[in-house]
Every structure is written in C-alpha cells, then in structure tokens.
Amino acid sequence: MTIIRAIYGWLDRRLRLKPIEEMLLNEPIPGGASWVYVFGSATLFLFCLQLLTGMFLAVYYAPTPDHAYDSIRFIMSSVAFGAFVRGLHHWGASAMVVAIGLHMLQVYLYGAYKPPREVMWMVGVALFLLTLGFAFSGYLLPWDQKAYWATQIGVNMVGTIPWIGGDLVRIIRGGENLGALTLTRFFALHVLFLPLMTLGLVLLHLFILRRIGPAGSFEERRAVVTGATVPEERRRETLSEPFYPRQVFMDAVVAGGVFLVVAALALLLPFPMADKADPSDTSFKPVPEWYFLFYYQGLKYVHGSFEPLATWILPMVFYTVLMFLPFIDRNPVRHPARRPKAILIGAAFLVGVFGLMAISLQEIYSVPTTDPSMVRGRELYSKLQCNGCHRIHGSGAAVGPDLSYVGRVRDRDWLIRHFNNPRAVAPGSFMPAFPLNPTEMNDLTNYMLSLK
Ligand code: HEC
Structure with missing residues (x-):
C-alpha cells in the first residue's frame, strides 16, 4: 500500500494528477449513490470487454468466404482459450444489449433526458444505434448459414426503402451479391469504423456527464452518508454525495458480477455453429439473435403493400422519436408518478416488445417438443452415440456422412431398411447395425426425417 502511495506521489509531482483525481472522484450525485445508476458503467465495462476479446479473436479470424468459417472453427477447437474468448465475445454482446436497455429504461423512468441533458441523451441514442450496428455486422462474420441468410434478410429490408434503397444495398453489399466484398466490408465496419466511432461518442457522453453532472434522484432527497453525523451547517451538502466511494463501489461490484455471469455463460453454454454458408441453399430459414426476435416476429404479421411499414417506416419513426424525445416530451416534471402519459407509453412499448418476443420464442421452440416420438429419437441418437461418426449442424465427428439434412434426401422406408442392415442398401x-425394437426404430427414423 505504502509503495503504491509513494509511486502515486512521485507521479503526482510530475504529472499533477490530484486535480484529475478530484474531478473524477468527487462528482456530486444529487440524492446520493444508488444501485439504479450502475447500468451506464456496466455498459461501458462490457464495451471494454468486447474490445479486448475482439482484439484476440481478430488475431486468428480471416475475413474471406473461403477461410472465415474455418478460422472460427480453428479458434473453437485448437486455440488455447479460443472457445472461451469467443464465448465471452458472443455473450458479452448479448449482455451489452441488456445493459444498454436497462440504462435507457432507467434514464427514461427518471426523466433524466430532460433539460439540460438533451445532448447527452442524443449521444446515448446514437451509441445505442452503433451497438445495433455492431450486432448486425458481427453476425455475418462467422460466415455460417445463419449468418449468411440472416444478413441477406437484413440487407433485403434496406432494399425496400424507396429511391435510395437499391443504392444503399449495393453500398452495404459492395456489389450485386452477398460475397467476399460484403464480408471484408462488414469486418472493417465491425473492427475499425464502429469501435472508433463508439469510442469517440462514449468520450463525448462522459464529457457531457462531467460538465453537467448526473441527474441523480428525481426527488429532493437527502443522501445517505453512512456513519456520519452531519452538523447543521453542512446539511445542504448532504443533498448530494460524491461519486467516490459508494457509487464507485457499486459500479465495481456490478461489473464484477456481470463478468462472472458472462464467463459462466461462455463456459456452460457453448453455442454450435451452423453449417458453412451456402449461397445456393435458399431454403435455409435463419433465426436472428434473441434481441431482434420481437422484430422478426412483427415482420410475420405484415404482408404485401404493408411490408414497408415494418421494414423501414416504423423503425425510422421509432428512432426519430427516440432521438428527439427530449424535445417531444416537453413536460418538465421528472417524478415518474407525475408523468402518467410517458410511463404508460413506455410500458405499452415494453409489453409489445416482450409479447412479440414471447410469441416468437414459443413458435421456435414448440416445433421439436410437439412430437414426443421425435424427441425420443433424438435421445436415442445421443444414447447410441451416433455422433461418434456423424455430424449434425457442426457437432459430432465426420467419419460418416453429415446428417444435418438427411430428412431431405432419404425417406422412411430407406432409413428403416438402412438401420436394419446398412450393408443391404449401402x-x-x-x-454397424443397431439392434432396435420397432418403437425405437420408429422414433429414430422420425428424428432423422425431421432433419431438413
Ligand atoms: C462406426 C461409425 C458409424 C456409426 C456409429 C453410425 N454410423 Fe451411420 N453411417 C456410417 C457410414 C460410414 C455411413 C455411410 C454408408 C452408409 O450409408 O451406410 C453411414 C450412413 C448413415 C445414414 C445414411 C446417410 C445418407 O444419407 O446416406 C444414416 C441415416 C445414418 N448413418 C444414421 C446413423 C444413426 C442414426 C446412427 C446411430 C444409431 C449411426 N448412423 C451410427 C457410419 C456410422
């Protein structure tokens, strides 16, 4: 401890650190520190985690259609901690969407976007858009079927914008097709343009925060200064509390907790890659990341001439309203209890988003569970260790044929004859021939037929 103090003192005499330290740590928080203010710093922490893990992934990643998929396979299978680092990056992205969502929700609830913090809010909305840009551009990089076809859908949606849509699509794709140029373009966006833009705006966001100070509580509340008996003449000061130590402590605890959760997800829930992108396989139905599911579900309800409504009109209106919210909501009151309209609109929005998300999840996961025979077949498949020779969507060995789409090429009859005696048909x-009773035979065949 004393040695750190000594080094700090030495540096302070040369770099004059004290004023900076004071500026960073003594920022007053009106109403005192609180656990509800941690989401901004949690988002910043996750952004740093993404930068760090992304840098290490870039060491091995090759942004070309020929090598992208295999380079990620290599990271997953052969690089020390490769799967873990990729897991951190993958789940870190999800966590960042959650953190930024909670941060925006808190700012909305507390009316913290109101004057004089309009500019800080607008910079924040821009940062939110950049985050979505990261998600969209990052999704293509593994160059698997999911990545390819999800990006195809996203790009097609841009194409529905009148007049400029076609040109925009050509700019995004770097040509007429989704191909090598698209991949390098998305890569450059993901690792250079977006990070630098984000870094700049984060600094601006924090700069404004330091100039204007945090909004703090929405009521004139006394800070809880622990263990101190405050003399009468200092009462006014206790209306706010400095950033250090309690808020710093809360932010640090949450950052640590967030890291533990993301690390646990990375270790426990490795996510399989789909097959390598195949531009000729137009039947592939991609499912987007969970945070785009509500939108994906919404798209299912609009058809024909209403389609542009969902593909670009509503999103455009939404972002415009979000961006200019401080000028649209002119009510100067910050207390949520006295802003019934704003709170109702916010709640209705959340109900809509989570409702659509729930329906979408239900539709996605209801398919495999409806047919119990198929589920038993899948269990049989792993019990008999078929994956020792076969691969399904990237998991299992490649000794025998890939079974990801076996349901398309074989029928029930063939499969049963094959299971009874592989050599008879092949x-x-x-x-090996597996001794199966008729029910098991039926279950396993049903599972095979579901692989399409
Ligand atoms: C020892 C390795 C091995 C194991 C274990 C194994 N297979 Fe196979 N399988 C093969 C080989 C090799 C072929 C290709 C020759 C053939 O069609 O028999 C094949 C072919 C198949 C095919 C036909 C694919 C096609 O479209 O031609 C199916 C279906 C299949 N296996 C399912 C299974 C199932 C289900 C299991 C587990 C009960 C299993 N296999 C276990 C090696 C294996």
Whole structure:
C-alpha cells in the first residue's frame, strides 16, 4: 500500500494528477449513490470487454468466404482459450444489449433526458444505434448459414426503402451479391469504423456527464452518508454525495458480477455453429439473435403493400422519436408518478416488445417438443452415440456422412431398411447395425426425417 502511495506521489509531482483525481472522484450525485445508476458503467465495462476479446479473436479470424468459417472453427477447437474468448465475445454482446436497455429504461423512468441533458441523451441514442450496428455486422462474420441468410434478410429490408434503397444495398453489399466484398466490408465496419466511432461518442457522453453532472434522484432527497453525523451547517451538502466511494463501489461490484455471469455463460453454454454458408441453399430459414426476435416476429404479421411499414417506416419513426424525445416530451416534471402519459407509453412499448418476443420464442421452440416420438429419437441418437461418426449442424465427428439434412434426401422406408442392415442398401458400409425394437426404430427414423 505504502509503495503504491509513494509511486502515486512521485507521479503526482510530475504529472499533477490530484486535480484529475478530484474531478473524477468527487462528482456530486444529487440524492446520493444508488444501485439504479450502475447500468451506464456496466455498459461501458462490457464495451471494454468486447474490445479486448475482439482484439484476440481478430488475431486468428480471416475475413474471406473461403477461410472465415474455418478460422472460427480453428479458434473453437485448437486455440488455447479460443472457445472461451469467443464465448465471452458472443455473450458479452448479448449482455451489452441488456445493459444498454436497462440504462435507457432507467434514464427514461427518471426523466433524466430532460433539460439540460438533451445532448447527452442524443449521444446515448446514437451509441445505442452503433451497438445495433455492431450486432448486425458481427453476425455475418462467422460466415455460417445463419449468418449468411440472416444478413441477406437484413440487407433485403434496406432494399425496400424507396429511391435510395437499391443504392444503399449495393453500398452495404459492395456489389450485386452477398460475397467476399460484403464480408471484408462488414469486418472493417465491425473492427475499425464502429469501435472508433463508439469510442469517440462514449468520450463525448462522459464529457457531457462531467460538465453537467448526473441527474441523480428525481426527488429532493437527502443522501445517505453512512456513519456520519452531519452538523447543521453542512446539511445542504448532504443533498448530494460524491461519486467516490459508494457509487464507485457499486459500479465495481456490478461489473464484477456481470463478468462472472458472462464467463459462466461462455463456459456452460457453448453455442454450435451452423453449417458453412451456402449461397445456393435458399431454403435455409435463419433465426436472428434473441434481441431482434420481437422484430422478426412483427415482420410475420405484415404482408404485401404493408411490408414497408415494418421494414423501414416504423423503425425510422421509432428512432426519430427516440432521438428527439427530449424535445417531444416537453413536460418538465421528472417524478415518474407525475408523468402518467410517458410511463404508460413506455410500458405499452415494453409489453409489445416482450409479447412479440414471447410469441416468437414459443413458435421456435414448440416445433421439436410437439412430437414426443421425435424427441425420443433424438435421445436415442445421443444414447447410441451416433455422433461418434456423424455430424449434425457442426457437432459430432465426420467419419460418416453429415446428417444435418438427411430428412431431405432419404425417406422412411430407406432409413428403416438402412438401420436394419446398412450393408443391404449401402454396399461396403461399415456403419454397424443397431439392434432396435420397432418403437425405437420408429422414433429414430422420425428424428432423422425431421432433419431438413
Ligand atoms: C462406426 C461409425 C458409424 C456409426 C456409429 C453410425 N454410423 Fe451411420 N453411417 C456410417 C457410414 C460410414 C455411413 C455411410 C454408408 C452408409 O450409408 O451406410 C453411414 C450412413 C448413415 C445414414 C445414411 C446417410 C445418407 O444419407 O446416406 C444414416 C441415416 C445414418 N448413418 C444414421 C446413423 C444413426 C442414426 C446412427 C446411430 C444409431 C449411426 N448412423 C451410427 C457410419 C456410422
């Protein structure tokens, strides 16, 4: 401790650190420190985590259609901590969307976007858009089927914007097709343009915060200064509390907790890659990341001439309203209890988003569970260790044929004959015959047929 103090003292005499330290730590928080103010710093922490893990991923990643998929396979299988770092990056992105969502929700609830903090809010909305840009551009990089076809859909939606849509699409894709130029373009966006823009805006966001100070509580509340008996003449000061130590402590605890959660997800829930992107396979139905699911579900309800409404009109209106919210909501009151209209609109929006998300999740996960025979078949597949020779969507060994789409090429009859005696239908096969009873045979066949 004393040695750190000594080094600090030495540096302070040369760099004059004291005023900076004071500026960073003594920022008064009106109404005192609180656990509800932690989401901004949690978002910043996650952004730093993304920068760090992203830098290490870039060491091995190759942004070309020929090598992107295999380079990520290599990271997952052969690089020390590769799967963990990629897991951190993947779940860190999700966590960042959650953190930024909670941060915006808190600012909305507390009316902290109101004057004089309009500019800080607008910079924040721009940062939110950049985050979505990260999500969209990052999704393509693994160059698997999911990435390719989800990006195709996203790009097509841009194409529905009148007049400029076609040109925009050509700029995004770097040509007429989604291909090598698109991938390098998305890569450059993801690792250079967006990070630098984000860094700049984060600094601006924090600069404004330091100039104008945090909004703090929405009521004239006394800060809880622990363990201190405050003399009468200092009462006014206790209406606010400095950033250090309690808020710093809360921010640090939350950052640590967030890291533990993301690390646990990265270790426990490795996410399989889909097959390598195949531009000719137009039947692939991609599912977007969970945070775009509500939108994906919404798109299902609009058809024909209403389509532009969902593909660009509503999103455009939404972002415009969000951006200019401080000028649209002119009510000067900050207390949520006295802003019924704003709170109702916010609640209705959340109900809509989470409702659509729930419906979407239900539709996605209801398919495999409706047919119990198929579920038993899948269990049989892992019990009999078929994955020792076969691969399904990237998991399992590649000794025998890939079974990801076997339901498309084989019918029930063929499969049953094959299971009974592989050599009868595939001469020279070294796949063992499995002794299955008729129910098991039926279950396993149903599972095979579901792989389409
Ligand atoms: C020892 C390795 C091995 C194991 C274990 C194995 N297979 Fe195979 N399998 C093969 C080989 C090799 C082929 C290709 C020759 C053939 O069609 O028999 C094959 C072919 C198949 C095919 C036909 C694919 C096609 O479209 O031609 C299916 C379906 C199949 N296996 C399912 C299974 C299932 C289900 C299991 C688990 C009960 C299993 N296999 C276990 C090696 C294996």
